[in-house]
Amino acid sequence: MKRAALSAVIAVVLADPAMAQESLIGMALPASPDNASMISVENSPELYDLGGLSAKAVTKYAGTKLGDAPYSGRGRHESEIYRALSPSVVIVATDDGIGSGSFIGSGDSVLTNWHVVKGFQKVGLVFKPPAEGSKPSEADIEIADVIKIDPGRDLALLRVAALPRDVKPIMLGAESDIQVGADVHAIGHPTGEAWTYTKGFISQYRKDYEWRDEEGSHKASVIQTQTPINPGNSGGPLLSDDGKLIGGNAFKAKGEALNFAISIADVQAFLAKAGQPIPIKPPATCKSVKLYEGRDRQEIATLVQYDTNCDGKPDYSFVTPDDRTKPISAHLDTNFDGKTDISVEDRNRDQKWDISFHDVDFDGKIDLVGYHPDGKLTPSRLEKYIPGTRY
Template sequence: MPAPGPDAVGGKRPVATVPSLPGAAAARYAAALDWAAAQPRQVTRGAKDAQVYQAAAPSVVLVLAGDGFGSGALISADGKIVTNLHVVGDAKEVGVVFKPAAEGASFGKADVRRAKVLRRDEVADLALLQVSEVPAGAKPLPLAASGAVQVGSDVHAIGHPTGQAWTYTRGIVSQVRKDYGWRTEMGLDHKATVVQTQTPINPGNSGGPLLDDNLEIIGINSFKSDGEGLNFAVSADDVRTFLTLKEDRRANRSAGARAVSAGSECEAVALKEWAVSDPKGLGYLIDVNCDAEGDFVMIEPAKKSEPHTYLFDHDGDGKIDAEITDLGRDGNFDEALLDVDGDGTYDLVGQFKPGESDPYRYERIK
C-alpha cells in the first residue's frame, strides 16, 4: 500500500496551489469514503432498532424556545438536559415536552414543562437545561467513555426533524474529526470534536442524542453540511467538558473558527510537497477545507499517462486505509480501494460511474 512521504503530516502554510488538482474531486472525497465504509457491514435490523428506540425515546425531549424547536437528551435523574445552544438562543427559560406514554399520541400545552437554561457554551454550541420533575420511565442516558467511538459502528438518532416528533433514524459513524469548525445561524463560530455520521438528521434533530448500541450518548446531533450524508454531532467528550464548566463559555468573536464544509468556497492548496519514486512524480499534502491541516495526500506521476491517486487516513490512526484513483486526471473518480480491517491490505474495490462521488458497486478482493 503506498504511503505518504516522511513530511506528509502537519504543516501550517501553503507551499503552492495545485492547478492540476480537480477541486470537485477534492471536495467529494468524504462522500465516497462514507459510502465505502458502510459496505462491509452486515447488521440485522429490526428487533435491535426497536429496542434502542423503546428504551431511549422516553429520555429524548422536545425543546420549545420562542418560535423554534429542537431536541434534548436527559442526562441526570434530577432533570438536567443537554441540547444545542442554537436551539435555546438567548432564552432564560424554555419549554420541554417528554414523550407521551402512548406511541404517536398528541400532546398539548398541559404537557409542556418549564426548563431553566443553566449554562451555555458558545464554543461547542451546547446548553444545559433543568426541569424540576422527570416523568416515570424517563431514565438518564449516560455519556459514552472517551475514545469509545469507532468508525464504521452503528449509531442511532432520536429527535424531531421538521416537527415530526420522536423520529428514529439509524446510520454509521463515518469519522471522528477533532478541532472541527462550523457556524450556526446565530452567527457564532464553533469548534469541537465532532462525530461525522450518515445518520439522517434535519432541522429539529439539533440537540438530540446520537447513541451507540449500548444506549450511551456518543454525541449531540448539531448540524449537517452540504453534500449527501454529511451529518455531525458534538462529541460526548466535549459534552463532558461542558458539564464541568462553572459558568458560561463565550466564543472568540474576533478570531473564531473557520467554517468547514465540503462545499465551502476555498482553494485547495498543498501544505507540503516531496519527490515520489514509485511512480516517479510528486506527492502533495492537500488542505481542502482551509483549516491549515492536511486532509489527504495526492500523488501526481510525472508521466501524463499515469493516474492521479488520492490517499486517505479514513480512521485517523496514522495509516493509509483508502486509495482513490482518477485514471483520466479529469476530476472523476474511477476506482476506490479500501482497507476495512486495518491490516494494511485492501479488502474492497469499488467502481464509479462518470461524475459520481459514490461507487455504484463494491466487491471484495479475493
C-alpha cells in the first residue's frame, strides 16, 4: 500500500551549515572525517521560508476535497494554459510539509526545489485528478526517488517509477524567453490550496543572485516577478506566455510583489550536471557522538571529531594547532561526500569565530566568504569570494 511504503521510507536529516579553513575546501576533512552540521543557520530576516506546509504524510492529500475554485483566470488564453499544464504540476509531499513540482519528462523526471525535499531520499507525489476540483485518491499518489540535488542553486530532480495516467511533460524554455515586462504564469499549491493558478509579469532578471534562507546560502540566476507565490508554491513552474517552463518558483522577499524563480539557464545547467550524493537522513533517535579526541596525523594539532548523523563516520572536525600563531578551525561536510564545504576560523584564538569560507555548490571551489563580528558560528554577512584576495 502506497501510504505504508511512504511512511517506511521517509526520514529526517540533520544538516545545518557551519565553517572551516579556505585551504581545506574540496579536500577530505582532517583525519578522514566525512560530514557534519552541528551549527544552525539563522533565518534570513529578508526572506520568507517556502519549504511548504506542515504535513505528516502525503496521504493527507488523498481523500481530501480540494478547493472548489482551484484557479482564477483572466481570460481564455490563461484558462487554456491552466487546463493544458496543471496536470503536469504535482504536489511534492514529505513528513515535513509540501511543495510543488514540474513533470518535465526526461525519464519520468520531476523538477522541484532542494529545500522542499531536503533530507529525504524518497518523497510522495500527488498527481492532479482527472476531474477538476475532485479529491485525489490513492491512485493519484506515487512514490518518487530523489536522484539529483544542487543545494547551491536550490534545485532537485525526482524520478517517479510509474505515472498514474498519460501526463504530458512541460516543455523547457530558453534563457532568451526571459524578457522584462513579459507575462508569466505560475501553478502550484500555496498554503495547501492545490493547483492554484496565478499570473503576473517579469520585473527583472538577476544573474548570479545570492540569497540566504534557513537552509543556508544559495546562488543562481533568478527571475524576479510580481506573480503571486506563497508557501507551497516552491518548486512549481514559472511559465512563459506560450506555456514553456522558464523558471522554478523558489522564494519571496518581504515586501509587495517580490517573488523569485530559479532561471531556466540554471535549470538546464543542473540537468546537464552529474548528480551529487543524496545525504542519508539520520534516525530520529540519532544523537551526536564524539568519535575521536587526540593528536592529528601530522602531530601538530589537537583534533576532535564527531559523527552527527549516526553513520559511524566523523563529520565535524575541530582543530587546535600547537602553534598559537595559527587559527583554531572547524571543518564540516554538509552534503556527506567526504569533503569540506564550509569552514570557520578563530584567528586570534579568543574563542570567537572571525571568518568562514563556503563552497555552496560542492564543486571544490570557494563561493562565499562569511564574516562574524559577533563571534558566533553563523556569519552575520556573506560576500562573494574573489580568488587571489588575501582574507
